[in-house]
Amino acid sequence: MIFPLTVDRILADRPRAEFGRSVLTVAAPGGTHVVLGGHDPQGSADGYPIGVYAAPAPGADTSALQAHPPALQWLRTGWRLRAAAFHPTLPLLVLGTGSYDGGYFFEGELVLLDLATGEHRHLFEEGCRREVRSLEWTDARTLRILLAPYDDWEDRAAWREGHRVDLVRPDWRTVPAHSVRDTELTGPRVPAALPEPTPAVAAPDTEEPRPGEIRSLTVLPDGDILLTADHVLLERWSARGQRRWSVPADPDLGGGRTSVALPEGHSAWVETLGPRHGDSGTFLRIDLSDGTERERLTTPGPAALVTTSEGPLLVPMCAGYGERARSRFRHGPHAIFRDIAGSPCVCDCPWDDDEDCDCRCGCPACAVQGPDAEVWLTTVDTHHTRHPADLALPAAVRCRRLFPWSWEPGETHSGGPGVGVGETDLIMATVRHDGRADLPVQGFVTRRSVAEGSTGIPSWIFPVDRTPTALDIDPATDTVLVTLSSGELIALEATTGAFLARGHVLVRGVPVIPTAVTVIGPGRILLGTSDARVLICCLKPT
Structure with a gap:
């Protein structure tokens, strides 16, 4: 059962806290702009966050972005965002990610995001990890990719050169996951410098310490x-x-x-x-x-x-x-x-x-x-x-x-x-x-x-599949509320331990990771998050 929770109010907020200082601004068909952002997850096992946001109209006050508008789409990837490109005619967005592993290899992935449904598919075949440095649609059927070489072993030019590949599909809406074979990713060696992110659309620098958990x-x-x-x-x-x-x-x-x-x-x-x-x-x-x-x-x-x-x-x-x-x-x-x-x-x-x-x-x-x-x-x-x-x-x-x-x-x-x-x-x-x-290999919630x-x-x-971060009980409903390091909130019946509901907590369309929970009244809870937000939430009866 999906967790019946809504965020009534954000008591303490941190503008654009999930993105740090790395974003890309990409033009969509028709002149509309969408802002995508991502940052190093600081050791998070859940990957790198990427959000899709509507940018302000030309000439509009950019403080609208600083106020943290709702995310149109949201996902996490295995590597940091390197490139993005909208399909010229379809509501599709292709994302390229990657990074150097610190030893020899340049690794990454190619992700196709359907903006209409929110579905995303990883396109490289299983076991294929290629860093994507640039993306371009040359027409409705052809996606041009610049890929980093596999590694820099005896090849220092790998940091500034790569391989140009044209992927052709008759209908990109129906491309299956993991269908791009490694054998398709060969092409001529061309300049392919690592892209630099544009300055982040975020709150200005301050002397205050970075907000934490x-x-x-x-x-x-x-x-x-x-x-x-x-x-x-x-x-x-x-x-x-x-x-x-x-x-x-x-x-x-x-x-x-x-x-x-x-x-x-x-x-x-x-x-x-x-x-x-x-x-x-x-x-x-x-x-x-x-x-x-x-x-x-x-x-x-x-x-x-x-x-x-x-x-x-x-x-x-x-x-x-x-x-x-x-x-x-x-x-x-x-x-x-x-x-x-x-x-x-x-x-x-x-x-x-x-x-x-x-x-x-x-x-x-x-x-x-x-x-x-x-x-x-x-x-x-x-x-x-x-x-x-x-x-x-x-x-x-x-x-x-x-x-x-x-x-x-x-x-x-x-x-x-x-x-x-x-x-x-x-x-x-x-x-x-x-x-x-x-x-930890297994988490538990128990009554003793x-x-x-x-x-x-x-x-x-x-049993739970992640580390529990906080726990409280609502005596009015005899409900135990447990938050996990994955960002999920789970509700259990306190007397029997029976499962009631689970789901991610969303703030303006973005999942957050609860780290503190306190019941403040029947069906009402306070949630603290890993990015220093405090949320007043309401549990809807089911």
Whole structure:
């Protein structure tokens, strides 16, 4: 089922955030112009974004583009955009992509986009990767392509020369995917310099740091919103989208990971993004009226900020390889965290990049044997005698290990977001790794009991194909909302884990990647994105 979600309002926006500084302006038949853009995805596994936009009429104010008009079409490609050309008579657009792989090869693809249907087809046959440097329609049947040579091995001229190829098809609307054979891509050697992109149609350069991922969203009793992000420690926004104040990221500490407002309503504690696990943690108490710093606390070891029925609390976080010290559970009466036991690694192992890894290697100096090698889900017993503004690690006697983090013996699961349900249950997300340094191979959303004596065996398990980035529950509809690193939002029935809906979140026709989700009322949610947007969304009943 397609996710029944609409974006009511964009609370915080970043003009043309998805395109950076690389765009092409291409003339379409009849004199209409369309702007296409793309940029390096900064390590994104989902490829390079390309959007098709209507350009302003001649003489019109270009600020219309800066206001981010809706995308006419949108897709992602395996390499960055190099060239584009509209068909002279049909609603078709051909895209050429490519890049140098850093070793020998020039790789890329040829994509045909149907502007009427939104369908796109990759035309090169499977296994054929040729960088496209120039495209031109010589007539309605013939597409002229300039291709980079395969590689620059003993051929430095490959950077400024290529091969000219004419592809002829009687009807380009019916060209099948992967139908252009490698044998067709031979032609005379001609000048084919790498094209330079035109200046981006985007917001002007500023001295502000590049906006980054939204890490957390918290709604205050008066309806205002607190957000933490890569580029800010803490910001306060009104529900109507007015930024009241902002605390920029610290050069040494980075931005903010999460925040917890104090019960007195005048200040909030913020957990900073840096430094990395294995070092100390730094926490700032910020005045909510003007954003000034009231207090600063540095812990001797890694710790995370959590919210409980007794107010903000710190928990120890001895993270394993590839994880940062964090606890991403909320709404429960108790603090819950991932407890990794064992001594620090002291050998010169491949994973010991911070000199405090938890690789469980087999050398005599740091091997961990017996039950202490387990990774546990641990809770902190409530204690209401302390002052709610104080922030400190709980005494060891208050920390109770409940059950192993992974419900399957021998599996390695890393931490993810979670929410408390009532007094005894927890809905949580994890990802399974086949090795300490490997990418996650499987994600899960599960419901587990945290009652006294519970074994931790999930009452339901819902597998997902990407890493969960955020999770919350709508108690009015008993719906769990999970966002994934692919940009999808999934809705599950909280009691049974039954699938309800899934789909991508679109902003002006462009998919975004949600990184934070907070339910603000029945059927209404806040979404934070990887490009620093904050969206107020509505879930339509189905």
